[in-house]
Structures are given as C-alpha cells and as structure tokens.
Amino acid sequence: MSSTLRGPARIMILSVLLGTGASAQLMATPGATAAQPLLSGFNLQGLTFHSASSTVTLDVVGGLVVGVLTQTDSIEGLARGIGAGWGLEAANLPKLQQSLSDPKLLTAARQGFVDVTDEGATDLIALKVTGDASAPRYLGYVAMKVWPDSAFPPAWAVTGSAEAPNVLRIFSDFQCPYCKLMWDKAMPAWRKASGTYRVVHYEFPLSFHRNALGAAEASECALAQGKFWPFADQLFANAATWTPLNPKDAPGRYSVYARAAGLDTAAFKTCLGQRTFKTSVDAQYRVGLSLGVQGTPTVFLNGMKLTDYGDMQEFARIRAVTTARPGAASVIEERLRLFR
Numbered sequence: 001m002s003s004t005l006r007g008p009a010r011i012m013i014l015s016v017l018l019g020t021g022a023s024a025q026l027m028a029t030p031g032a033t034a035a036q037p038l039l040s041g042f043n044l045q046g047l048t049f050h051s052a053s054s055t056v057t058l059d060v061v062g063g064l065v066v067g068v069l070t071q072t073d074s075i076e077g078l079a080r081g082i083g084a085g086w087g088l089e090a091a092n093l094p095k096l097q098q099s100l101s102d103p104k105l106l107t108a109a110r111q112g113f114v115d116v117t118d119e120g121a122t123d124l125i126a127l128k129v130t131g132d133a134s135a136p137r138y139l140g141y142v143a144m145k146v147w148p149d150s151a152f153p154p155a156w157a158v159t160g161s162a163e164a165p166n167v168l169r170i171f172s173d174f175q176c177p178y179c180k181l182m183w184d185k186a187m188p189a190w191r192k193a194s195g196t197y198r199v200v201h202y203e204f205p206l207s208f209h210r211n212a213l214g215a216a217e218a219s220e221c222a223l224a225q226g227k228f229w230p231f232a233d234q235l236f237a238n239a240a241t242w243t244p245l246n247p248k249d250a251p252g253r254y255s256v257y258a259r260a261a262g263l264d265t266a267a268f269k270t271c272l273g274q275r276t277f278k279t280s281v282d283a284q285y286r287v288g289l290s291l292g293v294q295g296t297p298t299v300f301l302n303g304m305k306l307t308d309y310g311d312m313q314e315f316a317r318i319r320a321v322t323t324a325r326p327g328a329a330s331v332i333e334e335r336l337r338l339f340r
Contacts, residue, residue, distance in 0.1 A: 026065055026085055026123060026144050027317055030058055033065045036084040038093060056081040059143070059331050062320030066328040067143030067335055073131075075101050078138040082125070085142035109138075112339040121145055121292025122305050124332075126339040139338060146322065146329040147291060147303040153202055153284045157219075157228045159191055160198035165323055166302055169200045171288045173296040174216060174235045175209035175243050182297045183236045186309055191229075201232070203284040204296050211243055211250050213281065218254040220277030221268050222261060230261035303329065 034044060039056065042049035049056040054077030059067035070081025079097040082088075088096060099105070105127075112128040126141040152169055168190055172179045190197045203220070205212035215235055222231030234257035235242070242253040251272055258268040271277070288298070292305065299309040302322035306314060321328040 026067070026087075026142065027321070028065055028087075029063065030060055030065055033058060033068070033084060036087070037090040038080045038084045038088060051077065053077055054081065056084060059335065061326070061328045061331055062317075062322075062324040064317055064321055066321050067141060067332050069335055070138070070140040072138050072140075073136065075138070078140050082140050082142055086123075114336055114339055116145055116292065117142070119292065120294060120305065122307070126336055128339045141335055141339065143332045143335065144304060144321070144328060146327075146332060147300065147305075148329065149303070151287075151291060151303075152200070152300075153287045155200045157201040157223050157232075158198065159229055160194040162198065164194065164196055164198040166196060166319060167198045167200065169202065169300040171202045171204035171284075171291075171293045171296060171298040173204055173206045173209055173212045174219065174232070175212040175239070176206065176296045177239075179297045180236045180239050182299075182309060183232075201228070202288060203281045204288045204293055204298070205281065205285065206296060209243075210247055211245065213278075214247055214250050214272075215242070215254070216281045217275060217277050218251070218258075218268075218272055220280055221271035222258060222263055224271060224277070225263050225267065227258075227261050227263050231257060231263065234258075234261050 030047060033039075034049075039049050042051045042054075042056065044050075047058040047060055053074055054070065054072035057069045057071075058065050059069065065085075068081060068085030070078055072078050072081065075097050076093075079093055079100055082100070083093055083096055106129055109127040109129040112126070114124060114126040117123045117125045122145055124143055124145045126139075126143075128139040129136055130139070131137040149167075155169075170182075172182075187199075190199050203216040205216045219228055219232055219235065222228050235254075238253070238257060242250050245253065251269075254272060255265055255269055259265050291300075297309070299306045301315065301318045304318045304322060306318070308314060
C-alpha cells in the first residue's frame with residue numbers, strides 16, 4: 001500500500017521545484033529530454049539511459065515524454081533522473097540531492113508514496129526505497145498527472161457528442177472576466193466542433209466575486225430545465241449589467257435572462273429563491289480544489305490540466321498523448337504499480 005506525501009516531506013519537494021529552476025521537461029520530445037545536462041555520462045540504449053549504478057527510462061507516448069523512471073543505488077543517481085524529468089538546472093542538483101536525502105522523506109519512501117509535485121496538481125512524483133540501510137535501492141518516477149473521469153463531478157452541463165474523442169472540462173466563474181473572455185473567444189469554436197470536443201462545465205465561484213455564487217446557483221436552476229447553455233450565454237453576454245449589482249438585486253436580472261433563454265420563469269424563481277442547488281455548487285467547488293483548481297477558468301483536456309487553453313500546440317501535445325493507444329494514463333498507471 002503506497003502512502004500519500006503530506007506535511008514537511010511534501011513541502012520539501014515543493015520547495016525544490018519552486019526554488020531550483022525546474023522547467024517542466026515532461027511533455028518534451030525524447031531528444032530534448034536526452035539532451036538534459038543531468039544525463040551526461042549515461043549511455044543511451046533505446047529509451048533507457050545507463051550508468052554504472054543507475055538506469056533512467058523514458059516513457060514515451062505519442063512521441064512525447066510523459067514519465068521518467070529512475071532505478072539506482074545512489075541518491076545522486078535518483079536526483080539526476082528526477083531532475084532530468086523536471087528540467088532541473090545542473091547547478092541545482094546538490095539542492096535536490098540534499099532534499100532527497102532527508103531521513104523523513106526516505107522513511108516515507110520505505111512504504112512507497114505517490115503524490116502531486118505542485119499545488120496545481122499537474123505533475124506527480126513516486127518514490128520507493130528497498131534493500132537494507134547498508135545497500136539501499138532507490139526507485140523514482142516523475143510523470144504528468146492525468147485525472148480519470150471518476151475524479152471529476154458528474155457531468156450534467158454538457159454539450160457536444162458523447163462519441164467525441166476529446167473532453168474539455170471547465171471550472172468557471174460567471175463573474176470572472178477571464179471566463180467571459182474564454183466564453184467569447186474559445187467556447188464558440190469548441191461548441192461548434194461538437195464531433196471533436198465534448199464540453200463539460202463545472203461551477204467554481206470565487207469568494208471575492210460577490211455575485212458569482214448566486215449566478216452559479218441560477219445556472220444550475222437553468223440546467224434543471226435543460227437550458228444551461230442558453231442561460232450561461234445570457235449571463236456572460238450581460239456581465240456588465242449584473243456583476244456590479246448588490247447581491248440582493250441580482251436575482252431580478254437572472255429572471256430576465258431566464259425568460260430570454262426560454263425557461264419557465266416561475267419555476268426558475270422558485271428554484272433560485274429556495275437555493276435548490278447550493279449544495280451542488282459547493283460540491284463542484286470542493287472537487288475543483290481537490291484537482292488543484294486555483295483560479296478560473298481552469299480547463300482540463302482529456303484529464304490533463306491546460307496551462308493555456310489558447311495554446312494550440314499544448315492542445316496538440318495533450319491530444320497526442322491521451323488519444324494514443326496505449327495512452328498516457330494507462331502507461332503512467334502501470335508504472336505506478338511499482339510503488340504500491
């Protein structure tokens with residue numbers, strides 16, 4: 001049974017990432033990863049690098065590196081493999097070695113653990129130590145984080161074909177200006193390409209937007225009548241009107257938008273007045289937090305978090321590794337069995 005890295009040990013790993021110039025070498029080409037200075041002195045055979053006491057193996061899917069497995073009998077070898085996966089600057093290797101040598105971390109690794117490496121939960125790390133104290137053997141793995149469908153809330157606010165090969169899952173706030181920008185610029189193309197993208201919307205109202213929670217609940221009331229998308233269109237189209245209002249005055253505007261979206265306004269007002277879907281909105285928000293959602297909009301493509309939803313190269317890379325067979329999720333999960 002593997003453990004989850006928590007407390008001081010996890011903080012230590014996070015500090016290494018944040019303070020040593022790591023630049024997300026994962027999702028690069030094998031050639032780019034092989035050129036990492038930390039792998040100099042290794043001999044390459046296929047996708048595996050060999051030294052006297054270490055092997056570093058690249059997991060490649062769709063032509064891109066999705067994980068890096070290190071097997072070694074030295075902390076230096078472990079640090080080199082992990083650092084190569086992270087794109088670590090060679091000058092920072094000693095700091096990573098020092099962190100990986102921490103007794104608390106090594107004690108946790110005796111059980112084996114798997115956890116995300118960053119607060120945004122985009123990458124993961126797995127460590128395991130075997131052998132006795134005089135001759136330890138270290139196993140390390142860094143990889144992309146691919147969330148399974150089961151990690152997300154139920155998909156109710158959905159558009160696009162159920163057979164679409166790509167699923168976009170969006171955590172959004174109706175009062176967020178960046179969400180409106182996404183809705184105006186990117187969303188029309190995604191919705192039009194219904195055979196390519198299935199789009200799922202989740203509520204993530206930010207606490208400092210005073211009307212965001214009420215708008216989220218209103219959209220859930222529209223969803224209950226099968227009118228989420230036209231109502232959401234109304235909310236974003238009229239954002240300049242309702243977002244500055246006192247929260248007690250906003251429901252009157254929501255009713256106007258409900259009528260324009262074709263809802264039964266009497267039922268809508270009852271739903272909104274009774275706060276029928278507050279629990280649902282709260283649940284979606286909590287799940288978002290568990291997935292590393294920190295702001296809006298946050299977009300996942302096929303279970304992988306996008307750093308920039310407007311970056312078509314990133315879209316292409318994620319589609320390549322998630323639609324390949326076997327895909328990144330299954331390749332990474334197979335590796336993680338070594339740590340459990």
